[in-house]
Every structure is written in structure tokens, then in C-alpha cells.
Amino acid sequence: MVTLAEVARHAGVSASTVSYVLSGKRTISTRTRERVEKSIRELGYHPNAGARALASSKSNIIALMMPLRTDMYVPVMMEIAIAVATTARERGHDVLLLTGQEGPEAVRRVVGSGLADAMILMDVELQDQRLPLVREAPRPAVLIGLPADTSDLTCVDLDFVATGRQCVDHLAEFGHRDIAVVGEAAAVYERHTGFAERTILGVRERAAELGARVLHRPCEGSYESMAGTLARIFDERPGTTAVIVQNEAAIGPMLSLLRQQGRAVPEDISVVAICPEQVATQQSVALTSVAIPAHEMGRRAVELVMAKIEAAGGNGAAEATGPHTEMLPPQLTVRASTGPAPSPTGAP
Amino acid sequence: MVTLAEVARHAGVSASTVSYVLSGKRTISTRTRERVEKSIRELGYHPNAGARALASSKSNIIALMMPLRTDMYVPVMMEIAIAVATTARERGHDVLLLTGQEGPEAVRRVVGSGLADAMILMDVELQDQRLPLVREAPRPAVLIGLPADTSDLTCVDLDFVATGRQCVDHLAEFGHRDIAVVGEAAAVYERHTGFAERTILGVRERAAELGARVLHRPCEGSYESMAGTLARIFDERPGTTAVIVQNEAAIGPMLSLLRQQGRAVPEDISVVAICPEQVATQQSVALTSVAIPAHEMGRRAVELVMAKIEAAGGNGAAEATGPHTEMLPPQLTVRASTGPAPSPTGAP
DNA sequence: GTGAAAGCGCTAACAA
DNA sequence: TTGTTAGCGCTTTCAC
Numbered sequence: 001m002v003t004l005a006e007v008a009r010h011a012g013v014s015a016s017t018v019s020y021v022l023s024g025k026r027t028i029s030t031r032t033r034e035r036v037e038k039s040i041r042e043l044g045y046h047p048n049a050g051a052r053a054l055a056s057s058k059s060n061i062i063a064l065m066m067p068l069r070t071d072m073y074v075p076v077m078m079e080i081a082i083a084v085a086t087t088a089r090e091r092g093h094d095v096l097l098l099t100g101q102e103g104p105e106a107v108r109r110v111v112g113s114g115l116a117d118a119m120i121l122m123d124v125e126l127q128d129q130r131l132p133l134v135r136e137a138p139r140p141a142v143l144i145g146l147p148a149d150t151s152d153l154t155c156v157d158l159d160f161v162a163t164g165r166q167c168v169d170h171l172a173e174f175g176h177r178d179i180a181v182v183g184e185a186a187a188v189y190e191r192h193t194g195f196a197e198r199t200i201l202g203v204r205e206r207a208a209e210l211g212a213r214v215l216h217r218p219c220e221g222s223y224e225s226m227a228g229t230l231a232r233i234f235d236e237r238p239g240t241t242a243v244i245v246q247n248e249a250a251i252g253p254m255l256s257l258l259r260q261q262g263r264a265v266p267e268d269i270s271v272v273a274i275c276p277e278q279v280a281t282q283q284s285v286a287l288t289s290v291a292i293p294a295h296e297m298g299r300r301a302v303e304l305v306m307a308k309i310e311a312a313g314g315n316g317a318a319e320a321t322g323p324h325t326e327m328l329p330p331q332l333t334v335r336a337s338t339g340p341a342p343s344p345t346g347a348p
Numbered sequence: 349m350v351t352l353a354e355v356a357r358h359a360g361v362s363a364s365t366v367s368y369v370l371s372g373k374r375t376i377s378t379r380t381r382e383r384v385e386k387s388i389r390e391l392g393y394h395p396n397a398g399a400r401a402l403a404s405s406k407s408n409i410i411a412l413m414m415p416l417r418t419d420m421y422v423p424v425m426m427e428i429a430i431a432v433a434t435t436a437r438e439r440g441h442d443v444l445l446l447t448g449q450e451g452p453e454a455v456r457r458v459v460g461s462g463l464a465d466a467m468i469l470m471d472v473e474l475q476d477q478r479l480p481l482v483r484e485a486p487r488p489a490v491l492i493g494l495p496a497d498t499s500d501l502t503c504v505d506l507d508f509v510a511t512g513r514q515c516v517d518h519l520a521e522f523g524h525r526d527i528a529v530v531g532e533a534a535a536v537y538e539r540h541t542g543f544a545e546r547t548i549l550g551v552r553e554r555a556a557e558l559g560a561r562v563l564h565r566p567c568e569g570s571y572e573s574m575a576g577t578l579a580r581i582f583d584e585r586p587g588t589t590a591v592i593v594q595n596e597a598a599i600g601p602m603l604s605l606l607r608q609q610g611r612a613v614p615e616d617i618s619v620v621a622i623c624p625e626q627v628a629t630q631q632s633v634a635l636t637s638v639a640i641p642a643h644e645m646g647r648r649a650v651e652l653v654m655a656k657i658e659a660a661g662g663n664g665a666a667e668a669t670g671p672h673t674e675m676l677p678p679q680l681t682v683r684a685s686t687g688p689a690p691s692p693t694g695a696p
Numbered sequence: 697g698t699g700a701a702a703g704c705g706c707t708a709a710c711a712a
Numbered sequence: 713t714t715g716t717t718a719g720c721g722c723t724t725t726c727a728c
Binding site for chain 2: 050108114222259
Binding site: 013017053 | 697698703704705706
């Protein structure tokens with residue numbers, strides 16, 4: 001293994017010079033720099049991560065805590081993770097993958113050992129077990145998702161309340177007055193994951209303002225469960241003319257079932273989905289949808305956490321890296337699945 | 349920050365004693381151990397990861413290289429990743445998440461810096477760019493997937509050739525003689541990802557042995573593309589009575605389309621899927637399927653890589669941790685989507 | 697613009 | 713069974 005000392009000897013300079021060439025923390029004459037860089041290349045030198053971490057108290061690693069669950073829509077999680085890893089690398093950091101499995105204890109371990117300089121928590125629940133530890137931790141953290149109490153915390157999330165409102169707005173403009181919401185699996189609500197509840201909140205608020213009726217039903221991802229949910233909806237509210245779906249796994253089954261039942265989209269029933277773009281465009285009908293900006297969420301989380309790391313290390317003046325909540329504005333794209341509400345000429 | 353030295357002082361022992369209590373590498377009297385453990389608890393001590401890595405030349409980190417792609421079935425990737433992280437934690441290791449983004453260079457960086465003790469590579473292609481580096485690397489590696497040349501490498505994968513054969517076997521027993529294969533996206537074949545090609549190989553082999561005909565068509569995940577693929581299949585081979593699907597995203601659309609076309613499953617057409625169990629059971633018809641053992645793959649990869657790490661550190665005798673390929677046997681579960689081939693009494 | 701040297705916190709001989 | 717001590721490879725004052 002090639003060490004910094006060997007590079008120094010090879011280049012005929014001192015160890016500190018090599019170190020400073022690497023870090024750029026002091027000015028080096030062009031001649032010296034070039035000689036050192038040549039030696040580094042020739043010897044195939046790679047700085048030792050452990051030694052660096054020890055000497056600098058910085059690991060250049062960000063921990064990413066993922067949920068262990070499988071009832072959430074996985075591709076979104078994955079896209080966030082990839083965005084986090086990619087962005088972190090661009091800023092010279094690596095990502096340590098933690099699963100929920102270890103529980104809150106993982107926070108303590110990672111922070112205590114200095115393994116990671118900071119952490120990003122995904123799938124945050126309203127009353128999240130990890131939050132007390134995060135609040136006390138001497139390391140920066142950013143949450144993806146919104147807990148009930150955000151004091152002292154930095155959070156990034158899609159503005160799901162606005163998302164719910166926007167869906168209703170769009171449907172109301174088309175004259176829909178009887179709207180159903182096909183939501184996430186029941187377990188998601190029981191666990192009080194914020195985003196699902198916040199969406200409903202937004203939907204209800206806006207519907208109340210506009211005088212529309214809302215029927216909300218949770219739904220597991222399966223075809224069978226979707227069939228049941230749909231049956232119940234049309235049973236309880238035969239006049240339903242629009243559906244908002246917030247369960248990606250249920251979208252395919254739903255469209256399939258509607259077709260089977262002879263309900264045309266959007267002539268008989270309008271559909272708005274809350275899902276990644278890819279899902280919206282790959283269906284039998286291109287769906288009007290609010291995109292889940294997974295990539296953007298991951299990227300912002302890294303940027304925020306990096307700003308905190310830098311603020312902590314550098315100057316005393318904390319430059320707006322303090323706790324705050326960043327809500328990404330929803331964006332509704334109109335496609336082929338929404339249209340004017342049918343005039344109520346149907347059955348008696 | 350609490351250091352080992354402070355713990356030692358607090359407990360009235362030497363630093364090495366604390367270290368040995370932690371590592372268990374030498375026998376400690378119960379009295380001393382308890383005293384040390386008490387001090388550790390009282391002071392809230394966590395060993396510093398960097399210092400440990402530096403002194404022991406072991407980071408206790410395994411790097412996991414994921415593909416950056418999005419045309420693969422993401423949930424499987426995610427399940428593997430979670431299995432890797434979970435299993436690694438059980439064995440005292442953490443997981444560093446690398447994306448394909450950095451390219452082969454990432455291998456060099458991680459290995460060179462001693463950031464990771466070993467690596468696991470996912471989504472290996474037949475001619476994978478990373479393999480030359482992996483072969484030379486002074487650190488153990490395990491591949492999930494099978495490259496063209498496996499010499500000097502350790503690989504884990506589902507036996508896709510056997511999977512293909514097994515699907516044909518099952519269908520042939522039901523009397524099917526005209527079988528279509530709906531495959532992965534064309535890009536997957538162009539990239540020469542082994543598993544897709546190997547499945548087709550197995551299907552063709554077994555079909556030839558049994559005198560059945562095979563028509564293979566790649567298929568993107570979308571509804572539209574599935575419609576096209578299906579149309580072409582029945583156009584070219586109107587006598588097709590069975591389909592093998594190896595594109596999870598296409599399964600829902602396919603079932604939906606078949607229903608629309610008035611083709612009953614399994615009365616008119618039998619369907620075998622190669623997909624995770626969850627996908628097979630969540631459809632409108634419970635699918636006969638060969639499971640993709642994502643969890644098992646991740647777990648085995650970690651076990652193999654850990655055995656290598658231990659072999660490298662410990663005794664000189666390499667105890668069967670040398671390069672080899674481990675093929676997980678496919679397991680076909682019969683559900684409701686397969687049945688006897690219809691007798692050819694149809695159209696003129 | 698460069699060098700010398702004192703650690704960073706831990707492990708693992710070597711001694712006792 | 714326990715203690716002493718010399719590094720591990722790098723960063724970062726100081727000093728010039």
C-alpha cells in the first residue's frame with residue numbers, strides 16, 4: 001500500500017506538502033504541485049480513508065437511513081437513494097446505507113463512532129422514534145418527510161397538502177363534485193406516515209372550500225383489494241365522477257377494473273394520480289398526475305446536509321443552515337385521464 | 349467525545365484491556381470485564397471508526413455497487429440491497445452504497461482507500477467493465493449475476509438456464525407446444541445482461557428437447573408496448589397457448605390485455621411468470637411463477653464475501669473460499685394461471 | 697512557499 | 713490475566 005510519506009519521498013518534498021496539495025488548503029508553487037501530482041499518479045497513491053477520518057475527524061460519509069418496509073412504493077425510495085448517492089459523490093462524500101432494522105440505535109452508533117459526518121432519514125413518521133436521538137446528536141441531519149413536531153429539525157418533502165389541494169382544484173375546474181380518494185395501504189395510515197395523511201388533509205380542505213364531496217378509502221396494492229375498494233366506492237357514492245389515486249401499485253389494477261366495468265376514462269370517470277412520472281405515462285391511458293420528485297428530494301437533502309456540515313466545520317456564523325422545513329411545490333401535469341364531469345343523466 | 353483511554357482510566361485498567369474486552373481477542377477475568385463494561389455504559393463510549401480502521405486495516409464496511417439504470421425491475425434490486433445491508437449488520441459490517449455513475453473507477457477508489465474491506469457487485473453484465481479491476485483488486489469481491497468469463501471470480505445468481513427449462517417443463521406437461529416468451533426491454537438484451545439471455549437459452553434448450561416451438565419477443569414495461577408485443581405474437585403464431593413472462597412491469601398490462609381480448613387465463617392461454625412472489629400473487633389471477641430469490645441472493649453474497657474476508661485475515665489455508673459460482677436452484681410454484689392446453693378446435 | 701513534528705484513537709505485538 | 717508501547721497514515725499547528 002502506497003502512503004503519503006512514500007509520495008513525499010518520491011517527489012522530494014515533505015509529507016505536509018503532499019497533504020496540502022491534496023487538500024488545497026494552502027498555496028503551493030506550480031512546480032511543486034506538478035511534481036507531487038506526478039508522483040501520486042506514478043505510484044498509484046490513494047489516501048487512506050481511516051487515517052484521514054482519524055486525523056481530521058471527518059469521514060466524508062453521509063448515512064442514509066432507509067425504511068425496512070415493503071408496503072411503500074419501492075421505486076420512489078430507490079430513486080431517492082440513488083439521487084442521494086449520486087449527489088453525495090459529486091460533493092466528495094460517500095453514502096452508508098442503513099436499514100430501519102437496527103432501530104433508533106443505529107443513529108447513536110453511527111454518530112457516536114464518527115462513521116458518518118451527517119445523516120439523512122427517509123420515511124419519517126409523524127412520531128418518529130429516531131427524532132429524540134437526532135435532536136441530541138452532535139451531527140447534522142436532514143429528514144425526508146415531515147414529522148408532527150419539526151422544531152430543531154431540517155426537513156425536505158413534497159408539499160402533500162398542496163398536492164391534495166391541487167388535485168381537487170383541477171377536478172373541480174372540470175365540474176367534478178363527487179371525488180373519491182384511493183389511498184395507501186391501511187398500515188401506512190395506522191403508522192401515521194405524514195405524507196398520506198397530509199394529502200387527505202389538502203384534499204378535504206380544498207373540497208370543502210369548493211363545495212365538493214370526498215370519499216377516502218385506503219387500498220392495498222393488489223388487484224383483489226383494488227376491486228373491493230372500487231366496489232365500495234361506487235356502492236356508497238354512485239355519483240362519483242373522479243378518483244384521486246395515491247397508491248402506485250393500485251393504479252394498473254384500477255384502470256383495468258374500470259375498463260372491465262365499462263367506465264371509460266376520462267368520459268365517465270376522471271383519474272388523477274400522485275406518482276412518479278414514469279408510472280403516469282406507462283399506463284393504458286396517460287394519466288394526469290402530480291409527480292413525486294424523488295430525485296429532487298434526494299438531491300436537496302444532500303445539499304442541505306452538506307451546507308450544515310460545512311457550516312459546522314467552518315466559520316462561527318451559522319449562515320441560514322439552521323433548522324427549517326423545505327416544501328417542494330407540487331406540479332400537476334394534465335394528460336389524458338381527466339376531462340369534464342359527465343352530466344348526471346344516468347340511472348334514476 | 350469519549351475515548352478508549354478515558355474508559356480505561358475510569359475503570360482503572362489499561363487501554364489494551366479495554367480494547368480486548370471489546371474485541372474478545374483475549375481472555376479477561378469476569379471482574380475486570382464487568383468493570384470495563386460498566387465504565388463503557390456510564391461514559392457512553394463508542395469506539396471511533398476511523399481510528400479502528402487505521403490501526404487494524406479493517407473498516408468493517410462492505411461496498412455495494414448498484415446499477416444506475418432504471419430499466420431493470422427496481423424492487424428486486426432494492427430487496428437485494430436490503431438483504432445485503434441486513435445480513436451485513438448481523439455480521440458486524442456496514443454497507444457503503446455505490447452507484448454505477450462513477451464507473452469502474454469506483455472500484456479502485458474504494459479499494460485503494462481502504463474504505464471498504466470487500467465489495468459486492470450487482471447487475472453484472474456479460475462483459476463487465478469492472479471485472480478487470482475486480483480481478484486485480486487486493487480485496488475480496490462477490491458478483492450478483494454471471495459474467496461471460498467467471499474465472500477467478502465468485503458469483504451468486506439464480507440459475508436462469510434451469511429457470512427457463514423449468515418453465516417449459518411445466519407447460520409441456522400441460523400439453524403446450526407453442527410457447528411465447530415475453531422478455532425484458534430490448535436494451536437489456538443489447539447490453540448483454542446475462543440473466544435475460546440465459547433464461548432464453550434454457551427455454552430454447554428444453555423446448556427443443558420436448559419438441560415445442562418458442563417465439564421470443566422483448567418488451568418494454570409500458571401498456572402500449574405490451575399491446576404491440578402481444579399483437580405480434582398472436583399474429584405470427586396464432587396457435588400460441590402459453591406465455592412465459594420475464595418482465596415484471598409487463599405482467600399487469602398483459603393480463604389486462606388478455607382479458608380484454610377475451611382470452612381466458614388459464615383456459616385459453618397459460619401464463620408463467622419469472623418474478624418476485626409478491627408480484628405473482630397480487631395479480632388478478634394468481635400466477636404460476638418461478639420466484640426471484642432476491643433476499644437469498646443478497647444474503648448469500650454477504651456470507652460469501654465475509655468468508656473471504658475472514659479467510660484473508662486469518663489462517664494461511666484458504667478454506668474453500670476460493671473463486672466459484674453459486675447457482676440458486678429455481679423453484680416453480682403452481683398457482684392459478686396455468687392449465688391444460690386447449691385442444692386446437694378454434695378458427696378454420 | 698515549505699518543513700518538522702505532535703497528535704488523532706485504536707490495535708496488537710511484546711513483556712510481565 | 714493484565715500492562716506497556718510502538719505504530720497505523722494523515723492533518724495541522726508552529727516555525728522558518
